[in-house]
């Protein structure tokens with residue numbers, strides 16, 4: 001199934017970055033479905049996106065820790081790819097309530113990956129964070145900077161998820177990724193110019209995007225379908 005034959009599931013799509021991604025995806029001609037537990041947002045943002053674009057967006061108030069709820073969404077919609085923004089993301093709070101961060105971010109992501117596999121969906125863009133780099137060995141960070149050594153639980157959840165995704169990519173007996181998969185670890189600064197749509201159009205099957213400048217990328221919307229940008 002080509003990506004455009006189905007919908008892109010945007011987890012955390014009601015959030016700040018996720019809702020901007022919706023606009024880009026819709027304007028690039030993708031159909032989208034939103035999953036969000038509304039822990040840090042409302043569906044008002046999605047309503048505004050629908051008003052702006054004139055396109056309708058199925059929305060689900062669903063927590064990724066509710067695996068059955070996630071399965072229901074995959075059963076209702078022909079999902080061809082996922083952009084995974086849903087995440088608790090406050091560094092300070094993650095120090096105060098680490099278990100909640102580990103449960104929401106790690107178990108939620110593992111549930112998502114399980115359900116994707118059950119439904120034969122292997123196209124994923126993961127929204128990571130510059131916190132995976134830990135204390136800088138040099139500045140500015142670039143894609144070659146080592147990850148790990150994170151200084152807080154939030155960063156560790158993102159780092160662990162990157163590790164999980166690398167393992168899945170490496171063991172394609174477990175997770176049958178196509179040979180033409182493009183694995184893009186730590187695309188820290190590329191994302192400013194290259195939107196999620198670029199990655200989808202380039203056939204990325206498992207991409208990790210570290211740190212996001214997607215909101216800025218709104219001004220470079222013409223780059224969406226131009227892989228040379």
Ligand SMILES: O=c1ccn([C@@H]2O[C@H](COP(=O)(O)OP(=O)(O)O[C@H]3O[C@H](CO)[C@@H](O)[C@H](O)[C@H]3O)[C@@H](O)[C@H]2O)c(=O)[nH]1
Nearest residue numbers: 012014015016017036037038039040041085086087088104
């Ligand atoms: O378990 C959870 C936790 C959060 N959310 C939702 O996820 C969205 C996250 O968006 P927001 O809180 O506005 O954060 P952003 O600034 O958009 O965070 C983006 O940028 C962060 C890095 O700065 C990444 O960690 C995040 O994954 C990415 O969404 C919100 O709608 C939340 O309601 C869920 O659906 N499930």
